[in-house]
Structures are given as C-alpha cells and as structure tokens.
Amino acid sequence: GAGVSQTPSNKVTEKGKYVELRCDPISGHTALYWYRQSLGQGPEFLIYFQGTGAADDSGLPNDRFFAVRPEGSVSTLKIQRTERGDSAVYLCASSLSDGANVLTFGAGSRLTVL
Amino acid sequence: AQTVTQSQPEMSVQEAETVTLSCTYDTSESDYYLFWYKQPPSRQMILVIRQEAYKQQNATENRFSVNFQKAAKSFSLKISDSQLGDAAMYFCAYRSDYGGATNKLIFGTGTLLAVQP
Numbered sequence: 001g002a003g004v005s006q007t008p009s010n011k012v013t014e015k016g017k018y019v020e021l022r023c024d025p026i027s028g029h030t031a032l033y034w035y036r037q038s039l040g041q042g043p044e045f046l047i048y049f050q051g052t053g054a055a056d057d058s059g060l061p062n063d064r065f066f067a068v069r070p071e072g073s074v075s076t077l078k079i080q081r082t083e084r085g086d087s088a089v090y091l092c093a094s095s096l097s098d099g100a101n102v103l104t105f106g107a108g109s110r111l112t113v114l
Numbered sequence: 115a116q117t118v119t120q121s122q123p124e125m126s127v128q129e130a131e132t133v134t135l136s137c138t139y140d141t142s143e144s145d146y147y148l149f150w151y152k153q154p155p156s157r158q159m160i161l162v163i164r165q166e167a168y169k170q171q172n173a174t175e176n177r178f179s180v181n182f183q184k185a186a187k188s189f190s191l192k193i194s195d196s197q198l199g200d201a202a203m204y205f206c207a208y209r210s211d212y213g214g215a216t217n218k219l220i221f222g223t224g225t226l227l228a229v230q231p
Binding site: 031033035040041042043044045048055056059089091093095101102103105106107108110 | 118156157158159160161164205207216217218219220221222223224
C-alpha cells in the first residue's frame with residue numbers, strides 16, 4: 001500500500017480481555033516496528049521485526065504482550081489479560097531494510113481499557 | 115542508557131514568525147542520528163528533519179533547520195515563517211548508529227506548538 005495502515009483506529013475493551021492490533025506496512029518494507037505512546041509521552045519502542053523474525057523484543061513490557069509477522073508483511077500485536085495501564089496509542093512503522101532508512105509511521109491504534 | 119529531554123511542554127508563535135524548539139540528549143556514543151518528528155492530531159508521526167552526528171553542518175529542510183551542538187549534546191529545531199499547518203506536537207528522537215543499528219528510536223516527551231494567526 002501507499003502508507004502504513006493500522007487497524008482498528010480505536011479499540012475500547014474491558015479489563016482482562018484479549019486484544020489484537022494489526023499493522024500493514026508499506027509493500028517491500030522488510031523492517032517493521034511497534035511503539036507505544038502513553039498519554040502525554042513520546043513513543044516508546046516495543047519490538048522490531050526484520051522479515052518474519054523478531055530481531056529485538058526488548059521493549060515488550062511483560063509476557064502479556066506478543067507480536068507476530070508470519071509472512072514478513074502484516075504484523076499483529078497481541079495483548080492478553082488487558083489492564084487499564086495498557087491504554088495508549090500503539091504505533092506501527094516500517095522501513096526499507098534498515099540502517100539509514102527512515103521510518104514511515106502509521107496513524108496508530110488507540111486502545112482504551114475500561 | 116541514552117535519554118532525550120524536551121524541556122518546553124508548550125510553545126506558541128505568531129504566524130510568519132520564527133520559533134525554536136529545544137532538545138538535549140545524553141549519550142556516551144559518538145555515532146548516532148537525531149531526528150525531529152511532527153505529530154498532528156491525526157496521530158501519524160511525520161519526519162521533519164534528521165541529522166547525522168558525524169556531520170558538522172546543520173541540516174536544513176526548507177523552513178526547518180537545526181542547531182546541532184555535539185559537545186553540548188543539544189539539538190534545537192528552528193521553524194521560520196511559521197504557518198498554521200505547523201501547529202502540532204514535535205518530538206525529538208535519538209538513534210544509535212552502533213552494532214547493526216536499527217530504527218529503535220528514543221523519543222523525548224514532546225513540545226506542543228501552537229501557531230497564532
């Protein structure tokens with residue numbers, strides 16, 4: 001696609017529920033990143049994929065968070081047993097391979113946990 | 115660990131005037147990249163300008179320029195001839211250029227820029 005597409009744009013769920021957030025990167029971009037942006041803060045790195053594999057998942061806050069990219073294109077961020085503190089905007093970004101290539105961000109998925 | 119600090123939570127500028135947004139960072143590395151991103155209400159982060167630390171010349175993109183002071187670890191953004199469309203949240207970000215460098219960015223907390231007509 002022309003840009004990075006994220007769905008849903010907004011998601012409201014109840015505490016304890018399971019949530020999936022989807023990211024469709026720019027076609028041909030092998031590197032994909034997930035960031036989390038809490039209210040009033042800058043984005044924080046969660047996980048980075050190069051192709052199908054998670055090259056760096058050091059930013060995932062705990063084992064309730066998991067992400068996959070099975071075919072090296074679309075990625076899904078999965079959050080189990082959601083907590084109110086998980087409420088944030090989840091941003092996805094992609095780039096051509098890596099190194100000096102700049103990131104293109106999506107518009108994010110706003111997650112609200114009641 | 116690297117940190118990025120933006121000490122101005124909010125700034126305001128008159129249309130057509132010039133404004134400077136401040137950013138300082140802390141790192142022990144010598145090779146890195148610095149960025150300014152703009153985030154309008156649509157939430158999509160848009161790259162405004164980037165600077166490679168090894169380059170002494172300050173980066174410029176049309177009305178946007180930076181003042182990069184490596185020794186002082188300062189990286190300010192100057193917006194000239196401000197336009198209503200410049201109103202947004204601006205984030206300063208750092209990226210290491212070591213060991214298989216990736217786009218794992220470290221962001222500051224942002225500066226909300228208002229442009230007054």
